[in-house]
Amino acid sequence: MRKITFLGSGAAPGVPSLCCGFGDCDPHNPKNIRTRTSTYLDYNGVRLLIDTSPDLRLQLIQNNIRSLDGVLYTHVHADHLHGIDELREINRITGQSLNYYATEFSNSHIEERFSYLIAQKQKSCDVVRRPSLISNLITVNQPFFIKGLKITPLKLLGHNIESVGYAFNDGELVYIADFKTLDDSVFGMIKRKPALLVMPLTTPYGQQFHAGLDEVTAYIEQIKPERAVLNHMASECDYEAVRASTPANTEPAYDNLSLEF
Numbered sequence: 001m002r003k004i005t006f007l008g009s010g011a012a013p014g015v016p017s018l019c020c021g022f023g024d025c026d027p028h029n030p031k032n033i034r035t036r037t038s039t040y041l042d043y044n045g046v047r048l049l050i051d052t053s054p055d056l057r058l059q060l061i062q063n064n065i066r067s068l069d070g071v072l073y074t075h076v077h078a079d080h081l082h083g084i085d086e087l088r089e090i091n092r093i094t095g096q097s098l099n100y101y102a103t104e105f106s107n108s109h110i111e112e113r114f115s116y117l118i119a120q121k122q123k124s125c126d127v128v129r130r131p132s133l134i135s136n137l138i139t140v141n142q143p144f145f146i147k148g149l150k151i152t153p154l155k156l157l158g159h160n161i162e163s164v165g166y167a168f169n170d171g172e173l174v175y176i177a178d179f180k181t182l183d184d185s186v187f188g189m190i191k192r193k194p195a196l197l198v199m200p201l202t203t204p205y206g207q208q209f210h211a212g213l214d215e216v217t218a219y220i221e222q223i224k225p226e227r228a229v230l231n232h233m234a235s236e237c238d239y240e241a242v243r244a245s246t247p248a249n250t251e252p253a254y255d256n257l258s259l260e261f
């Protein structure tokens, strides 16, 4: 079974946000209430978390996620990283250290901001007293394996900090994080028709460091997945309005949307 759960479908401020409330979103539609982006995968029994949003505590509780085989980081903006401390509960439940995967650039920021979380020299620490994470460095376009699952980091361009996506099983699942354009190498790493493509929208009209709806849908047409889901949506993205303006194979995510692919 391959199953993805969108724990949080919102951009950095969440919806509603302190500044803008529901913005352009219909406040009566519960699908417009969005926590920040984390995604859970159960990939034929390999259980992975993509990013640790500041809302991770309640996301893990609501979905009864008590154990993980690894955490993948896309980039180190606060809305994707700063829930990392919540992983201490996974440490406590399992009594074991937890592996996370990040590029050298991202890992340098993680170790700088959260040095107290990192296990020393690949040795597990006293996980009851302190969280214990083990860093694993990854490189774009160089596949690595977690419990036999092939994962290839993808090179994303144009965000205002280094950002990577992931192709699972040569593109059976493709997960794109914050980006403006895709490096040409991304298309070479997707070696099959994706069953599912996940892309961030942020706002319909796009911004300097974020692709908008036209750019995102153009990439979906180019990659040609069986199904595409948009996440990372700010208060400019009303659920029904986005759904009405996307192709038939594409839908917006909402918090706790879970689907098999």
Ligand SMILES: [Zn+2]
Binding pocket: 075, 077, 159, 178
């Ligand atoms: Zn970002």
